[in-house]
Amino acid sequence: MSETSVKEKSETKVKEMSKTKVKKMLFILSKGTIENAYAAFVMANGARMEGIESEIFFTFFGLEAIQKKKLEHLHVATVGNPALHMPTMLGGLPGVEALATKMMKKEMEKLDMPPIGEFIEILSDSGCKLWGCKLAIDMFHLERTDLIDELDGILTIGDFYGRANEEGTHLLFI
Amino acid sequence: MVKIIANREIDVNEEGYLLNFKQWDKEVCLCIAEEQCIPMTEKHWEVVEYLQDKFQKEEPLSIRGIKKSGVINIKEFYSLFPGGPLKKSTLIAGIPKPKSCI
Numbered sequence: 001m002s003e004t005s006v007k008e009k010s011e012t013k014v015k016e017m018s019k020t021k022v023k024k025m026l027f028i029l030s031k032g033t034i035e036n037a038y039a040a041f042v043m044a045n046g047a048r049m050e051g052i053e054s055e056i057f058f059t060f061f062g063l064e065a066i067q068k069k070k071l072e073h074l075h076v077a078t079v080g081n082p083a084l085h086m087p088t089m090l091g092g093l094p095g096v097e098a099l100a101t102k103m104m105k106k107e108m109e110k111l112d113m114p115p116i117g118e119f120i121e122i123l124s125d126s127g128c129k130l131w132g133c134k135l136a137i138d139m140f141h142l143e144r145t146d147l148i149d150e151l152d153g154i155l156t157i158g159d160f161y162g163r164a165n166e167e168g169t170h171l172l173f174i
Numbered sequence: 175m176v177k178i179i180a181n182r183e184i185d186v187n188e189e190g191y192l193l194n195f196k197q198w199d200k201e202v203c204l205c206i207a208e209e210q211c212i213p214m215t216e217k218h219w220e221v222v223e224y225l226q227d228k229f230q231k232e233e234p235l236s237i238r239g240i241k242k243s244g245v246i247n248i249k250e251f252y253s254l255f256p257g258g259p260l261k262k263s264t265l266i267a268g269i270p271k272p273k274s275c276i
Contacts, residue, residue, distance in 0.1 A: 042275055049237060051257035113276060114238050122237055125248035 023168030024053040026160070031174065032061030034074040034101060034116075038108070040065075040174050041119045048126040056123070057160050059133035062174075063140060066132060066148045071116045075101045124150035129163075131155045180205045191264070191271050195229070198268030207266050214266075218254055221246055222267040229269040235260060236274045 025047040029040040040056055047054035064070045078084055078091035078100050090096060105115075114122060124130060132147055132154040144154070155163075164171055177186045180201040185193040190206075192198055203222065207214050224245045228235055237260065240251050255262040264271055 045237065046275060048252075049258060049260055051261070111276075112234075112236055112238055112274075118238075118241075122241060122248060125241075125252075126237065127249075127252055 020052060021168055022052055022170060024166055026164050026169060026171045027056045028173045029056055029058050029062035029065060030060045032064035032074060033077050035076055036174050037065040037074055037116060041123060044128050045123055045126060048128055055129040055131065055163060057131045057133060059136045063136055065116060066151060067146050068148060074116060076104050120148055120150055192268040195268050203266055210262055212255060221263055225263055225267040225269060234274055235272040236276050238276060
């Protein structure tokens with residue numbers, strides 16, 4: 001009898017999944033460097049994988065990540081990036097940024113990180129909503145046709161806040 | 175810890191993942207799936223077989239791998255295992271939870 005009760009006790013200890021208090025993650029990607037785009041994508045995809053809703057709002061330079069012609073050409077910033085431990089003047093030389101980006105992409109491929117275009121497909125198929133910022137799109141004179149087909153729409157910041165109006169929603173600015 | 179699944183004592187971790195794949199069989203699988211409110215269809219079994227095959231070959235699982243698998247696409251995968259597809263499908267398949275961030 002006592003043995004059964006012990007077993008029952010351990011059974012109840014088994015955590016139930018998908019019971020997180022975080023229900024929805026909203027990301028604002030405002031930067032056009034490759035590491036920032038990946039940060040947003042990995043976290044947005046990670047949320048979906050945990051059964052959490054996720055959406056990304058692309059604004060200002062973050063729009064580079066959803067422009068058909070530019071998305072595969074995002075770079076890591078070699079100037080003004082002390083974490084690269086490279087003299088600023090060296091970082092500014094022609095080709096250095098491209099080389100650093102190439103090296104980074106190579107390392108990412110080793111970890112089975114998809115390229116930006118494929119990552120967008122994965123996010124879209126996973127149910128992550130992708131939004132463009134109306135103000136920034138107007139400012140850069142972009143047309144809908146310049147942007148990826150997977151884009152779910154173009155929103156004002158007010159529309160975006162409307163999407164945040166749910167309990168358990170978190171916003172993250174990148 | 176020990177959990178009673180399909181009237182048997184099964185070794186699981188604190189999240190309910192099987193610790194010993196040898197204890198897994200279809201009966202155990204159906205019980206776990208029921209607990210997760212997932213009705214097993216032919217497609218579910220196909221995915222389970224794919225995951226177990228990858229596990230036995232010691233190949234890491236990722237959502238990108240699912241996309242390339244040829245067994246199922248990502249949209250279907252999410253609709254078959256709602257609320258964390260890789261997490262739930264590996265739990266049902268009796269293999270460890272994937273450690274990858276992608």
